[in-house]
Amino acid sequence: xxxxxxxxxxxxxxxxxxxxxxEKIREDFPIFKEKIYGKPLVYLDNAATTQKPQSVxxxxxxxxxxxxxxxxxxxxLLSQRATExxxxxxxxxxxxxxxxxxxxxxxxxxxxxxxxxxxxxxGRKHVEAGDEVLISAMEHHSNIVPWQMLCEEKGAALRVxxxxxxxxxxxxxxxxxxxxxxxxxxxxxxxxxxxxxxxVKEIIEMAHQWKVPVLVDGAxxxxxxxxxxxxxxxxxxxxxxxxxxxxxGVGILYGKADLLDSLPPYQGGGDMIRSVTFEKTIYNVLxxxxxxxxxxxxxxxxxxVAIDYVNEIGLSNIAAYENELxxxxxxxxxxxxxxxxIGTAHQKASVLSFxxxxxxxxxxxxxxxxEGIAVRTGHHCAQPVMARFQVPAxxxxxxxxxxxxxxxxxxxxxxHKVIExxx
Amino acid sequence: MSYLDDLYQEIILDHSKKPRxxxxxxxxxxxxxxxxxxxxxxxxxxxxxxxxxxxxxxxMGSGCAISTxxxxxxxxxxxxxxLGEIETLFKNFHNLVTGKSSASTELGKLAVFHGxxxxxxxxxxxxxxxxxxxxxxxxxxxxxxxx
Numbered sequence: 035x036x037x038x039x040x041x042x043x044x045x046x047x048x049x050x051x052x053x054x055x056x057e058k059i060r061e062d063f064p065i066f067k068e069k070i071y072g073k074p075l076v077y078l079d080n081a082a083t084t085q086k087p088q089s090v091x092x093x094x095x096x097x098x099x100x101x102x103x104x105x106x107x108x109x110x111l112l113s114q115r116a117t118e119x120x121x122x123x124x125x126x127x128x129x130x131x132x133x134x135x136x137x138x139x140x141x142x143x144x145x146x147x148x149x150x151x152x153x154x155x156x157g158r159k160h161v162e163a164g165d166e167v168l169i170s171a172m173e174h175h176s177n178i179v180p181w182q183m184l185c186e187e188k189g190a191a192l193r194v195x196x197x198x199x200x201x202x203x204x205x206x207x208x209x210x211x212x213x214x215x216x217x218x219x220x221x222x223x224x225x226x227x228x229x230x231x232x233x234v235k236e237i238i239e240m241a242h243q244w245k246v247p248v249l250v251d252g253a254x255x256x257x258x259x260x261x262x263x264x265x266x267x268x269x270x271x272x273x274x275x276x277x278x279x280x281x282x283g284v285g286i287l288y289g290k291a292d293l294l295d296s297l298p299p300y301q302g303g304g305d306m307i308r309s310v311t312f313e314k315t316i317y318n319v320l321x322x323x324x325x326x327x328x329x330x331x332x333x334x335x336x337x338x339v340a341i342d343y344v345n346e347i348g349l350s351n352i353a354a355y356e357n358e359l360x361x362x363x364x365x366x367x368x369x370x371x372x373x374x375x376i377g378t379a380h381q382k383a384s385v386l387s388f389x390x391x392x393x394x395x396x397x398x399x400x401x402x403x404x405e406g407i408a409v410r411t412g413h414h415c416a417q418p419v420m421a422r423f424q425v426p427a428x429x430x431x432x433x434x435x436x437x438x439x440x441x442x443x444x445x446x447x448x449x450h451k452v453i454e455x456x457x
Numbered sequence: 458m459s460y461l462d463d464l465y466q467e468i469i470l471d472h473s474k475k476p477r478x479x480x481x482x483x484x485x486x487x488x489x490x491x492x493x494x495x496x497x498x499x500x501x502x503x504x505x506x507x508x509x510x511x512x513x514x515x516x517m518g519s520g521c522a523i524s525t526x527x528x529x530x531x532x533x534x535x536x537x538x539x540l541g542e543i544e545t546l547f548k549n550f551h552n553l554v555t556g557k558s559s560a561s562t563e564l565g566k567l568a569v570f571h572g573x574x575x576x577x578x579x580x581x582x583x584x585x586x587x588x589x590x591x592x593x594x595x596x597x598x599x600x601x602x603x604x
Contacts (some may be wrong), residue, residue: 392474394521396496397465400576403594412496426497427517455465456522 036200036378054355059347060436062087074405081226081254081385081432082410083276086340097332105331106305107323117141120331123338124321130341131271132262137320140287141329145253146176148272148287151324152332153180154247155297156270161217163189168194168211168219168246169421170203172228173242175415177220177251190217197422201228201377205236212244223255227416228377228428229360229385231259235266242267247293253277253319257434258356260349263288275333280340281371284333287324294320301326318416330334352435356384359433363442370449376428387414387428390449393456395427401455402429402438405448463572464579465522468530473522478515478532485513487596491589493581497523500586501592509540515592521582523573526587530566540594547587554583 060066063085068075077085093252097119103112105120121136126442128136141166142148157180161167167181171194185192193216196207212219223234238248247269252261256273263271270293275284299306299317303326308316317323344352363386367373372391390398399411410430413420420426431445482503491500498520505513514535516528535543542563548566552558556574560567573583 321576396521396582397523398581400464400579401461417497420497426499454471455461 035364044178053360054347054351054435056355056436056438062343063436064088064091066436070406070408071404076437077403078431078433078437078441078443078445079408079410080257080434080437081277081414081430083282084257084279084434085436086279086281087343089343090336090340094102094170094332094336097335102332104328116331119335119338120329123334126341127286130261130345132264133288134264135291138291140289140294140321140324141334142272142287142324143283143330144176145251145272145274146180146285146424148270148285149177149249149251150180151287151300151406152218152289153184154323156218156247157181157184157188159296159298159400161185161188161190162313164215165190165217166193166215167191167212167285168193168195168208168216168241170221170232170417171197172201172203172225172230172232173220173222174226174251174253176253178223178418180404181220194418195221197230199420200379201225201230201423202379202381203230203232203237205233205240208237209240211247212240214244216241216244216246220238220251221248222251222253223261224252224258224383224385225377225416225419226254226257226385227387227414227419227428228379229380229382229387229432230377231255231381231383233381234268237264238268241249254384257421258353260353269293276391278337278340279343280337281330281333284330284337286337288308291320294324295382297392299326300324303327306330311409331397332354347435353383355435356433358436359439359442360384360386362439363431363433363445366442366446367449370446370453372437372453373449376423376425384434385430387430389425389428390456392450393452395429398429398449398452401452402445402448405444405451407448408447460572460575464576466569466572468566468569469522469526472526472529475502476516476525476529477518478529480515481517482513482515485515487593489589489592489596490593491518491585493520493524493585495581496521498585500524500528500583500589502528502586502589504593505589506540506594510545511535511538516586520585523582524585525572527570527583530569531586531590534565534567535590543590543594547591550587551584554580 063087101115103116105117124139125136127139193211196204224231234250241248250268250272252271252273257278271288276282306318306326307324308318374389376387395411412427485503485505487504500518503515514532549561554570554573
């Protein structure tokens with residue numbers, strides 16, 4: 035495993051110092067006016083959820099105050115306005131992912147639901163006894179359990195691509211695991227527990243040589259990396275609104291149109307049908323076939339506005355700034371005695387997971403909280419990752435573009451306090 | 458004293474670093490495993506009960522400072538106690554860490570956990586071992602959970 039010093043020495047992080055008016059950006063987020071135990075909020079739990087800019091909050095309020103009605107149904111004006119706003123958000127998502135068509139964008143509740151949708155439709159149709167589904171050793175529970183459930187039901191096998199001590203996928207092992215029984219590969223783009231950026235383009239290319247489709251879990255990636263689903267050539271891509279500065283309760287599943295068209299529906303109900311008699315139901319076209327029931331209309335619209343906000347700053351600027359900040363944080367933290375990073379991949383974004391020798395992560399979290407610092411402590415819904423690194427839990431700081439070097443300094447000072455308490 | 462100093466008192470830090478009765482009990486006649494799925498804390502309680510009295514008690518496991526110290530101090534306190542006394546102690550302890558009442562005299566050293574009441578998310582850390590003890594007394598065969 036590489037040490038913090040080695041990470042820095044390798045020159046992986048470049049000081050780009052992009053022009054980003056962070057102080058001005060922070061004014062867009064009302065939550066930063068909050069005091070935590072009388073101290074300024076230092077929000078470093080962005081991998082769990084991100085804060086919302088005023089424009090997103092306003093969009094939600096606007097919808098419920100001015101446009102609220104159900105979509106795809108009424109001929110009345112409000113229903114038309116709501117439908118138009120919601121469908122406009124779908125187009126924004128399409129452009130954000132550079133999908134070829136807007137009907138390839140399915141609104142769901144979360145990445146969890148997106149993955150379950152694929153497991154229940156693609157999985158039920160194509161996975162049979164003796165087949166294999168391939169995931170990686172750094173997956174979130176949401177990209178493990180749906181496949182376990184499917185494999186158990188079908189008598190299929192779940193295979194796991196191993197990782198090295200830095201938390202990087204072993205591509206040569208992956209290559210060996212691909213075979214004629216493989217029906218699907220499901221991998222995370224950016225690991226929530228380790229911060230590793232996986233070479234998904236290469237992973238997809240290798241799977242396609244076996245004609246195996248790939249689902250990419252982009253829950254973390256969408257807010258930190260530029261995603262182009264056509265360039266990646268991925269078959270499914272999932273991300274969630276609330277990790278992209280949008281509302282909770284809305285997520286996106288992208289799927290290639292031909293593939294989605296060939297699949298059975300997910301849930302039955304309203305909106306996903308074209309006609310219903312008691313004898314037979316004809317299903318609706320994409321994307322509505324997969325969108326049964328009244329969706330989270332305000333959430334979808336809010337996500338569209340969040341995408342506008344991110345586009346205004348520019349994801350490449352965001353990525354460059356965050357990379358520089360992560361580099362600074364890594365440098366500052368690696369000097370702290372007894373602190374060890376979990377996740378030292380060459381390609382990383384946003385996430386710094388660490389343990390302090392002799393101190394449990396929850397005690398770290400409690401002491402940081404008293405300083406106004408929000409970090410995540412625990413297993414990060416990735417218990418197999420914790421088992422791989424033989425730690426019960428880690429503390430995880432995850433940065434976004436509204437974080438500053440000053441906040442990292444507050445974090446470092448607080449960690450020194452932890453060490454002082456547990457000397 | 459700040460809330461933090463109140464929580465991490467010297468005696469708690471000491472017991473978390475050097476837990477007492479931290480071993481398996483070969484002649485235990487009751488045992489239960491506890492698990493907090495939220496944070497991954499694990500504890501096993503070994504109990505030797507004779508005629509309704511605790512002849513010996515020990516624990517194993519891994520967890521945060523609060524849960525380890527709580528287990529350590531609990532085992533120290535309970536040696537020689539009757540099942541009836543244990544029930545009262547747990548009630549008093551629970552009331553203490555949830556801020557419902559201040560420490561009663563019979564709690565003894567356990568009174569040091571009063572600081573937990575200022576940290577509602579940490580209450581489960583302090584009570585996991587007690588819930589596990591209850592399961593051990595009843596000798597439930599399955600793993601208990603604080604959830």
